[in-house]
Amino acid sequence: MTTSLPTSAQSSPLGLHRVLDPPGVLPQAAWRLDPSPAIAPDEVRVRVGRLNLDAASYRQLRETYAGDPDKIRAAVLDIIATRGKMQNPVTGSGGMLTGTVEEAGPQSPLGLHPGQQIATLVSLTLTPLHITDGLRRWDGLSEQVPCEGHAILFARSIAAVLPDDLPVPLSLAVMDVCGAPALTSRVVQKGNIAVIIGAAGKSGSLSAAAARKAGASRVIGVVPTEAEAASLRHPGTLVDEIVIADARDPIGLAEKIEQAGGPGHVTVVCVDVPGCEGGAILSTTQGGTVIFFSMATSFSAAALGAEGLAADVTMLVGNGYVPGHAEFALGLLRTTPAVRALFERRVEQ
Amino acid sequence: MTTSLPTSAQSSPLGLHRVLDPPGVLPQAAWRLDPSPAIAPDEVRVRVGRLNLDAASYRQLRETYAGDPDKIRAAVLDIIATRGKMQNPVTGSGGMLTGTVEEAGPQSPLGLHPGQQIATLVSLTLTPLHITDGLRRWDGLSEQVPCEGHAILFARSIAAVLPDDLPVPLSLAVMDVCGAPALTSRVVQKGNIAVIIGAAGKSGSLSAAAARKAGASRVIGVVPTEAEAASLRHPGTLVDEIVIADARDPIGLAEKIEQAGGPGHVTVVCVDVPGCEGGAILSTTQGGTVIFFSMATSFSAAALGAEGLAADVTMLVGNGYVPGHAEFALGLLRTTPAVRALFERRVEQ
Numbered sequence: 001m002t003t004s005l006p007t008s009a010q011s012s013p014l015g016l017h018r019v020l021d022p023p024g025v026l027p028q029a030a031w032r033l034d035p036s037p038a039i040a041p042d043e044v045r046v047r048v049g050r051l052n053l054d055a056a057s058y059r060q061l062r063e064t065y066a067g068d069p070d071k072i073r074a075a076v077l078d079i080i081a082t083r084g085k086m087q088n089p090v091t092g093s094g095g096m097l098t099g100t101v102e103e104a105g106p107q108s109p110l111g112l113h114p115g116q117q118i119a120t121l122v123s124l125t126l127t128p129l130h131i132t133d134g135l136r137r138w139d140g141l142s143e144q145v146p147c148e149g150h151a152i153l154f155a156r157s158i159a160a161v162l163p164d165d166l167p168v169p170l171s172l173a174v175m176d177v178c179g180a181p182a183l184t185s186r187v188v189q190k191g192n193i194a195v196i197i198g199a200a201g202k203s204g205s206l207s208a209a210a211a212r213k214a215g216a217s218r219v220i221g222v223v224p225t226e227a228e229a230a231s232l233r234h235p236g237t238l239v240d241e242i243v244i245a246d247a248r249d250p251i252g253l254a255e256k257i258e259q260a261g262g263p264g265h266v267t268v269v270c271v272d273v274p275g276c277e278g279g280a281i282l283s284t285t286q287g288g289t290v291i292f293f294s295m296a297t298s299f300s301a302a303a304l305g306a307e308g309l310a311a312d313v314t315m316l317v318g319n320g321y322v323p324g325h326a327e328f329a330l331g332l333l334r335t336t337p338a339v340r341a342l343f344e345r346r347v348e349q
Numbered sequence: 350m351t352t353s354l355p356t357s358a359q360s361s362p363l364g365l366h367r368v369l370d371p372p373g374v375l376p377q378a379a380w381r382l383d384p385s386p387a388i389a390p391d392e393v394r395v396r397v398g399r400l401n402l403d404a405a406s407y408r409q410l411r412e413t414y415a416g417d418p419d420k421i422r423a424a425v426l427d428i429i430a431t432r433g434k435m436q437n438p439v440t441g442s443g444g445m446l447t448g449t450v451e452e453a454g455p456q457s458p459l460g461l462h463p464g465q466q467i468a469t470l471v472s473l474t475l476t477p478l479h480i481t482d483g484l485r486r487w488d489g490l491s492e493q494v495p496c497e498g499h500a501i502l503f504a505r506s507i508a509a510v511l512p513d514d515l516p517v518p519l520s521l522a523v524m525d526v527c528g529a530p531a532l533t534s535r536v537v538q539k540g541n542i543a544v545i546i547g548a549a550g551k552s553g554s555l556s557a558a559a560a561r562k563a564g565a566s567r568v569i570g571v572v573p574t575e576a577e578a579a580s581l582r583h584p585g586t587l588v589d590e591i592v593i594a595d596a597r598d599p600i601g602l603a604e605k606i607e608q609a610g611g612p613g614h615v616t617v618v619c620v621d622v623p624g625c626e627g628g629a630i631l632s633t634t635q636g637g638t639v640i641f642f643s644m645a646t647s648f649s650a651a652a653l654g655a656e657g658l659a660a661d662v663t664m665l666v667g668n669g670y671v672p673g674h675a676e677f678a679l680g681l682l683r684t685t686p687a688v689r690a691l692f693e694r695r696v697e698q
Contacts, residue, residue, distance in 0.1 A: 014658065016600065026599055026627060028657050126657050156659045179656070250375055251365065278375060292648070292666070299641070299648045299666060307528065307669030308377050308475050309363065310505045315666035317641070317648060320656030 011040030013155035018128050020084070027126035027154075033084035035128035035152060041107040042155040046118065048099040048129070051145040052172065057088035057095065058143035064090075069140030076145070080131050087125040094124030095143065096176070097151055098168065109155055117168075119175055120151070121158040121326060128152040160326035169347045171330065177203035178329035180270060180293045181210035182322035187289055188266050190215030195257055195264035195283050197247050198271035199239055200228040202346060203293055206329055207268045208238050209336040220260045222247060224271075231345070236338035247271055250278035257283040269294050277301040281311045293318035360389030362504035367477050369433070376475035376503075382433035384477035384501060390456040391504040395467065397448040397478070400494040401521065406437035406444065407492035413439075418489030425494070429480050436474040443473030444492070445525070446500055447517065458504055466517075468524055469500070470507040470675060477501040509675035518696045520679065526552035527678035529619060529642045530559035531671035536638055537615050539564030544606055544613035544632050546596050547620035548588055549577040551695060552642055555678055556617045557587050558685040569609045571596060573620075580694070585687035596620055599627035606632040618643050626650040630660045642667035 011017050017040065019025060021032040039045050053061075053076075065071035080086050087094050101116045112118065120127060133148035153159055162171050180203035188194050194211035198204040199221025211219050221239035223229050229242045241260040245253045247269075257263055263285040269276055274296045281302070284290050290313055292302065302315050322328075333340050360366050366389065368374060370381040388394050402410075402425075414420035429435050436443050450465045461467065469476060482497035502508055511520050529552035537543050543560035547553040548570025560568050570588030572578050578591045590609040594602045596618075606612055612634040618625055623645045630651070633639050639662055641651065651664050671677075682689050 024598075024600060026657075028654075029627075122657055122659065123653070158656075158659050249373075251373060278378075295649050295652065297648045299646045299651075300644050302648075302666045303644065303669060304472065305377075306666075307470075307507075308375075308472055310471065310507050310670050311668070312670060312672055313668065315668055317651045317655075317664035317666060319660070319662065319664055320652060321659050321661060323661055 011042055011155075013042065015126065015128070015154040015157075018152065027085075028123065031083065033128045035084040035130040035150070037130070037150055039103060039105050039152065041105040042109070043105050044101060044108050044110055044112050044153040044157075044159070045103045046097070046099040046120075046151045046153060047102045048097050048147055048149045048151050050098045051086060051095060051124065051147060052097065053086070053095040053143040053145060054088070054091070054093035055143060057091045057093045060088060060091050072140040073135050073138060077131060077135055080129055085124060085127055085129050092125070094127075096120050096124060096172075097127070097129075098162065098172065099151065102150065107155075108153075110153060110157065110159055112159060112161070117162040118159045119162055119172055120153065121160055121175060121178075127157070158321060163330055166330065166333070170333070170343055173202060173343055173347050174206070174329050174333050175326050177206060178325040179320035179322055180268065180318060181206035181329050181332055182325035183291060183316070183318060184266070184268050185210040185214045185328065186322065187291060187316070188214040188216050191217045192265035193218045193220065193262060195220045195222065195262055195267040196239065197222045197267065197269045197276060197280060199223055200231050200342065201270055202343065204268070204270035205238060205339045205342045206332055207270060207293075209332045209339050211266070211268070213332070218261050220257060220262055220264065222253070222257070231342060232338075234341075236336075238336070238338040247279050248273065248275040250282045253279035254282035264288060266291065269297065272296045274298065275301070278305045278309070281306050281309055281313055284311070284313050286312045289314040289316060291316045291318055360391055360504075362391065364475065364477070364503040364506075367501065367503075376434075377472065380432065382477045384433040384479040384499070386479070386499055388452055388454050388501065390454040391458070392454050393450060393457050393459055393461050393502040393506075393508070394452045395446070395448040395469075395500045395502060396451045397446050397496055397498045397500050399447045400435060400473065400496060401444045401446065402435070402492035402494060403437070403440070403442035403444040404492060406440045406442045409437060409440050421489040422484050422487060426480060426484055429478055434473060434476055434478050441474070443476070445469050445473060445521075446476070446478075447511065447521065448500065451499065456504070459502060459506065459508055461508060461510070466511040467508045468511055468521055469502065470509055470524060470527075476506070507670060512679060515679070515682070519682070519692055522551060522692055522696050523555070523678045523682050524675050526555060527674040528669035528671055529617065529667060530555035530678050530681055531674035532640060532665070532667060533615070533617050534559040534563045534677065535671065536640060536665070537563035537565050540566045541614035542567045542569065542611060544569045544571065544611055544616040545588065546571045546616065546618045546625060546629060548572055549580050549691065550619055551692065553617070553619035554587060554688045554691045555681055556619060556642075558681045558688050560615070560617070562681070567610050569606060569611055569613065571602070571606070580691060583690075585685070587685070587687040596628050597622065597624040599631045602628035603631035613637060615640065618646065621645045623647065624650070627654045627658070630655050630658055630662055633660070633662050635661045638663040638665060640665045640667055
């Protein structure tokens, strides 16, 4: 495992030096990475404690092997051994991991030290990974995979130190969506009206708190059901107005948003349901901004929808990376009881 | 045809009063619109002279009917008669039309007058349309459909008066892509480095001219071939640097962009090829902006790509509508000989 010891001159901040096949592509696009434990001067080696497989990836494995734990375990082991990373070849997706920093190269810009408990915020699809325990502690029954082995972080990877004051599952749930509140906070200006579609969800509740902290004069939360509306009302006042509406119905949504004091200067789409582009655009004032955080967003539906509505709105692709996003989101959770209550309920489920 | 005469109270700027089936949806999402010629006070009726079918729509029809002109003609007539608009039920796409303003309601905000030659800049997929000549002048052999009939514009539709000083095909070609230069002009700041991917195309060349006009200190044009590079060199200097690269190869593209003086503060993606998200992100400096104008853009590839690269870039969905976009683009064509030469060559083809 120590045959290839990268030198400073050979290493790339993007991890190109770890790409074995095909050569020259980015690690995410690669079929196979080199997970050798020896690190380059700008790399970090992590002792892995747990993988969190992407939900779509785990579902595909479970269905393929009819829920047989031994076969699922063997399949995951085989993927990691073959590819040098946990990227499901069918779904293309990965997940994230938690572990302990084992060695940090002297030129690593990540600011990590041996012994720190961290979570990776870049996908497993581009993270070199080697497993040493045969996944024997994993029951194969959920996407949470306790394991032993190591992973490599590049100079341009992203990792966050797990805070001492919060349970790990809670921190992980926050980190999973921490790009949304960070970008919302950048875009919302003092005095703006903010519309959060999917306000009772993880990214939605954090985005609502971020909008308020950024000085929004009114935060309108959209939820699909009375049950979700109730979860927004207790405890505390996460939003100023609650709208119960089907976000896929542009006219109905826009009318209710207007009755609630809209349209918004900034509308944040946080529901993973297709077909919400038109409603978000119509719920936003001319000159305003829509931030799409839903992975169900259709690029062409957004582009053509705005054109068809003659809507002069700025539309942002929600970028999961904003510097300092994890710390910002954890801070919102700590200081906003309504957000913490929502997360605790969701993590328990 | 005159049974339903909309009144001011009933009409909607979005055209909801013209939606017959299913009720309550936006005109673009409707199966059937009411193309009655009587206009509401905020509507405009246009005498149609020509339809420009969307290329994907025409291709589907041609392939379905093995290129038989009579069958293609009958199919288009049937779609328009059934749906009250020209929206291909298979591709979902429409096109645009040119014609003459016949009647403008007193409350129409579009500023149009009877007799003006116009082009619609909203899609045929949401434009009520009625054909009266059986399309007998159309040979069925191209997406250009000379015809007689009428169409309805809503208060929030977009139309542009065809200029007297330019040939109609040239104006139409410019209007087809006029959102790109308008948004580029908004985003590029004085002194920025601008990267235009697909600089020898219609939207690309206009965006390059817009970036320069906005004060970019350096405009880097990316093209796939030496032939396209040559078309950027003569006549005039549309860009400062020409990069010949495959935009789907992130590493190769980013390296060449850097050699040409990049990365860009603003990168504009104007090529309709899938897989250009990573290259555009890597060719953009931290804190910069990527504008995606390609309909081949994948929302998730952009969002996850930026996260995987820890790229703090703002990513914009190219909105085809910016107020004044048609006039702005026509002005660029008139004042930039290199753009005009590119367009004239493309329109001739």
